[in-house]
Amino acid sequence: MGAGLKKPTFDLATLPKFEKNFYREADSVKSRSEREIEDFRHKQTIRVNGKHIPRPVETFDEAGFPSNFPSTPFPSFF
Numbered sequence: 499m500g501a502g503l504k505k506p507t508f509d510l511a512t513l514p515k516f517e518k519n520f521y522r523e524a525d526s527v528k529s530r531s532e533r534e535i536e537d538f539r540h541k542q543t544i545r546v547n548g549k550h551i552p553r554p555v556e557t558f559d560e561a562g563f564p565s566n567f568p569s570t571p572f573p574s575f576f
Contacts, residue, residue, distance in 0.1 A: 524560040527553050 530538075535553055539546065544554065555561045 520562075521552075522562055523553065524555070524562060527555055527560050 530553060538544075538554055538556065542554075558567075
């Protein structure tokens, strides 16, 4: 089965551009003031620099993971 298949070759110059930009900022994240963001980063000892730095998310719900993604970092199989 599949013995006659050949590996496809792609000309990267002709392929459409694809960007992996799936993150959508939650309304709760958008609505935070700059002061709230600064306070959160200070409390969590987060230092950032550069341009176009995303606002921090504080919960898994704000991160925009799919609904079937576990809501805790480690499943409870211990």
